[in-house]
Amino acid sequence: MTTHNLLIELFVEELPPKVLQKLGDAFSNVLFEQLKAQGLTAANSAVTAFASPRRLAAHITDVSELGADKAVQQKLMPTTVGLDANGNATPALLKKLQALGAGPEAVAQLKRAPDGKAEALFYDSIVKGASLAEGLQKALNEAISKLPIPKVMSYQLETDCGIDNFLPGWTSVNFVRPAHSLVALHGSMVVPVKALGLVAGNSTQGHRFEARVSPLVLANADVYADTLAQDGAVIASFTERRAEIARQLNAAAVKAGGGEDSRSQGGLRPIEDAALLDEVTALVERPNVLVCEFEKQFLDVPQECLILTMKANQKYFPLLDDEGKLTHKFLVVSNITPDDPSAVIGGNERVVRPRLADAKFFFDQDRKKTLASRVQGLSKVVYHNKLGTQGERTDRVRAIAKGIAALLPEAKDAKFLQAVDTAAQLAKTDLLTDMVGEFPELQGIMGGYYARHDGLGEDVAQAIEDHYKPRFAGDALPRNTVGVVVALADKLETLVGMFGIGNLPTGDKDPFALRRHALGVIRMLVETDLPVGLDELLLRAFEDAQWGAAIQATKAVGHAASTVYLNYEAATPLASFIYDRISGGLREQGYSAQEVEAVLALRPQRLSDVAKRLTAVRAFVVLPESPALAAANKRIGNILKKAGEVDAHVNTALFKEDAEQALYAVMLKLLPESEAQFNAGDYTSSLQTLATLRSPVDAFFDDVMVNAEEMDLRLNRQGLLKCLHLAMNRVADLSCLAS
Template sequence: MTSKNLLVELFVEELPPKALKKLGEAFASTLADSLKAQGLAGASAAVTSFASPRRLAVHVADVASAAADKAVSQKLMPVSVGLTADGQATPALLKKLAAVGADASAVSSLKRQMDGKAEALFFDSMVKGATLAEGLQKAVDEAIAKLPIPKVMKYQLADGWTSVDFVRPAHGLVALHGADVVNVSTLGLKSGRSTQGHRFEAAKPVVELRDADHYASQLLDEGSVIASFADRRADIVRQLDAAAAKQGLKPIDDEALLDEVTALVERPNVLLCQFEKEFLDVPQECLILTMKANQKYFPLLNAKGKLTHQFLVVSNIRPADASRVIEGNERVVRPRLSDAKFFFDQDRKKTLESRVGGLAKVVYHNKLGSQGERVERVRAIARGIGQQLGGEALAAQADQAARLAKADLLTDMVGEFPELQGIMGAYYAKHDGLSDDIAFALEDHYKPRFAGDELPRNAVGIAVALADKLETLAGLFGIGQIPTGDKDPFALRRHALGLIRMLIERELNLPLAELVSQAFKAFPATHGQAQAELAFFLRERLVGYLREAGYSAQEVEAVVEARPALWAEFPKRLAAVRAFKALPESESLAAANKRVGNILKKSDAPVSDTVSAALLKEPAEQALHEALQAVAPKAEAAFARGDYTGSLQALAALKAPVDAFFDKVMVNAEDPALRANRLGLLAQLHAAMNKVADLSRLAS
């Protein structure tokens, strides 16, 4: 049994660029995993993926020509079914043995073994390991079947009768074990060693591969193709940076565009182009988007991040004179930029205010009405938030911004490029003479749009952004559109995270319960009242947000269970809990707190937190009462001024009296008055200890 490196390539027509990276990774990993599962490759065998516009390939190191034979123990059936009372094989057992390739002579060698509560018969045998041809055929079939194809197409094979479903028509299959061809087939193709290079620049139209290890080098030298997706991408980045640096500029940073362009070329060649400077009068976001989305160009920015009239093209050919390629790309981009300029000029002929009425004709959701109705709900919520954050002046600004926030949806520019919603609203607001506060709010009310995105820049934007997200959450929860599992078609988790980030990172003095209540009040009385469901959903997102911020599950649970009204307090409370955990007294106090909570829960009668000094009989309970009288005011004062760390650290003085109390005092005394008094003392202790966080959650 020999081991050699294996190369498999599927040569196809141009693959969908946005899917190529995933297709290449899936093809390689599925095929390699299948070989490993069959014992043809080691678990740690090196796997290299290749993907270009016209090929998917994988190189697997140290693949055996045949897998080792494997001992297998097969469960046949319960003993009671397979053997008669005198130990003879039943017809059922003989039939089962025949199915696994054995006969009656094997009965005596069958093993008896407990299987759950019953004894079963097991047949031990040696299964011959798969040959590479057999195993690779299975692996190729699995790799084809499991490809994450975005859209399947049906095409006919060369015989004119047979049809195949695949992502694109396939024209070649290579399977090399070292220098030897492995006979496999798929999609009507039989394996060989021939592949094709670049459509226009290959030194040879057909590349005859010598062996598995020379695949990438031969394709590069003879086929003018960089087969590795990662290598091709790195080459594009290098060329983009070098070309931009010559002009003192920087290419726009866009990972998705880089992946897509990498999937469009086999041998990249970056060229510098330009357009007329007059187009720079159009907002740069419009020009950048049209160049990226429609033409796959890389706009160039100056040191201040402003768009210039130059851009970079990633060509798939390398002519000696590239002027024709450059001229062609400059000619193609011009109409796109002209369209953007036309849309911008036309949109500015109407004010945003004049467009608001038209929102009544735009459906938002069939159960939630029009965009016009939605705007009115957002306005009501934004006014309330503005009033709380900045009084009547901010409420009026928030109301105005909320009224205009969706007006740009009716502009030609946003109709062509929905990604520019909000951004264009800000430009048009400034053109209409509105203040920067309002203009920024129109752009920022969608923020944060994704994890790590910046928050709104000013208080008006915060108010409208909060209102917009609250209206969305309350509206969709009210009609039962609650995210389940991995399904979240309306991105409500993203809206919830944005809401949480604004409350915490901007330290807003806004109680969450009031915000949720305000949001539902903006809807008609017939709207579903799902405040509890929404509050629970937000709590789950909060826990995830805090865990990602680096706090432990124990720390987060302790603070969340304290249920602060203001979520802006969470960072300070968590920092206080972390500092408290570092104290030598913390573990004992947390355990005592948990014990106190359990005692209070088990009390048959309601517990009052009043304590009569006259009923404190034991020295230990007297000492605890005195300590609590001294410590509680200090902790309360620190808590009142927002010094949560100081509040918790003041509790450290209670360790010794609390320990002594539980050692010396019987809480559930027979005398009802003594029992009630001691429970009252514990209630006071529990209240004092759990203002900042539920310390019982820190108990190990």
């Protein structure tokens, strides 16, 4: 069967840049999968996606003109319905066969086979393979309908058919952007398909201003990328265009820094931002990187402000020196390549200047007021209608931060406590500054700069800047203990408040980022090894914060008391929520469900201990004694559960069996050793010491009746098992390891 390569292109107006790559990949992948499902591709067929600001295209190799015929078996109906008592076809069966294009003679060819509890009739037929025109039309319709379009627009498309073929007609079309042409080439032949009111052809358009030929006629499917590049001044591949921009950015940075030797001397480099590079790639068809400058006086403004305005508003690439500091030069990715680029450079320099001037103005104005003078203004900013204002929230964060600080060894230092309180009080004040009002992404960062300007000290400034950290997976933690305390207090206030009013995440919806806050709390407790238990932290967050003030404030503005009651019983589900986040993270790291369950079943309070406990469990699991001890532990737990309240006490005078005496003797020897290892943090050795108990434990269950008829014997043996159970489950709940 003849095969050729296939090209499909939709030529449209400028597509949304932030989703261009997704649109291109989705368009090509759905096309390929649909053609494959219809048997129009070969085993070695491959698809190449193209996406530029004004086109979505796909090149698919080895596509057949006609799909292979398929053998199809179709269930018709139960045998009792299709055949009468004499085995003759019923009218219902004949009607069904007629609908399938078969006559009464097909009855003899039907197969009878079990279908659940009954028997059914099945009809075997051959379905002719789809033609390329039919299959591609179906695939194209499917690819367009499944595009991840953020927002559809409706537009009118002029057609050449109207009343009496004289008046023009109009067709309403819904698509992400108005489409102007459709290309469908199988080899050099046009495939007669339609889409969005367009009929397929073999011509497209190149660059708006720099194409050598217009329109571009494609000789065959394989010359698409080359024709666009040579005659259309367009790099059609998103990936190739992105790589070319990255190459030009690095080359321009080297040149701007003083030439090829500048790298070894500490040259310039463009800021690394994959999202910005993707967006710029989606904005240009023929990239041309140019070096621009702004006045050095603007470098007095914090570089985060300048970088943000250049990236977010203008899509420029700031240039940094070898120390990561912003320079007065930046790179522009232009979509045109004039012989004299001075006009383009000058235009971009004029455009960026007012942006930088605004940033400088905001910075200068903000520094005229101290952060402390802005605290009162937080009472006018609503945080949540059930939890009061940012001012009330700040009071709660301060209270929680003080409570956490009091648990730390640094609590003996009055300066530390004062720094924590100051940072917690001022952490949100930069929300009222002009700079953060213009650039919300700079909250915290600007607070750090203004704190330094106010002379509050580096610890306080860093804590204010870092109190939102970690903001995402892989983000850095606060740089000092003051910052860790304030960041914990800030996240715990959010978690406690939202859990307290029942505002919990559901499914994939988490509008207040409670999962992210919980993961931030976990990371800080684990990576900084704070000597604080999780339950103690939550207790501080619930009891130290003045939640009553929030309740009174919401009552004052008309909310019913029942809607603002802070449920202090939410501490338990909040703790479970945090442990669930820990469990999910550990499983992603490769720990088994049994290992994670065994450790977290004990709800370890020092989260930094979890990793060491898991290491100990893994070492224990491979021991030959492990299965038997885990099973025995589970058995002991069941016995004690049925017994109810059991006192961990042993009276040796009540021992009657050699096995219980032997077990107790081994426990007297091993348990103190295991406990000492546990207290020293050597969890692996502690569990391995307990492994020696296997033989006496097995002998105990073989020879001793725990639930003896004599009550004193029963209670004594239960007490012995209680002592053993407590010792065995210090590191992890070993019963979770039983198969």
